[in-house]
Amino acid sequence: MFQCSVFTARKRVVRRSGVVKAQHGDVGPTVLLVTHQRCDTFLWESHRCMRPKIDVWQGTLALMALKTLNVLGPQHGYGIARRVEQTSDNLLSVNHGTLYPVLLKLEQEGAIASEWGLSENNRKAKFYSITRKGRAVLKAEERSWQQATEIVNRFLALGETR
16 A cells, blocks of 8 residues: 655644544645554655555664664664664654653663754754663674574575475
């Protein structure tokens, strides 16, 4: 299923009883196929269809956040979310309601540290950075996921017999 639209704009989409409506202004004729079951802010792309995004798999977001911070250095939450989506070639969708609790948990565990600063557009934002403990956690998580991937690949490589 594809999400298509005609206009480029950020709009708040409200779903009530299966009806989808855009708020904040008249958007004119719009084709919108919604694949999400909850209210969200959608970025409508001009004159093209996008591949459907899937949610980040449970248990992987912490690894992705740590790896992003390790590679790029300090980032705010929005920057981490965008980087995860970009790295996945926009196949993954990061829900901010999921990301921030993961960042809070990582901070409480000492894997990341945070401090307030100004974003690129001069807005106050919390910037996260990986700690020494976080690098050790990342290394262990990378080994664990590598091993899990190798095991799954063994099963995928099996031929069919019937």
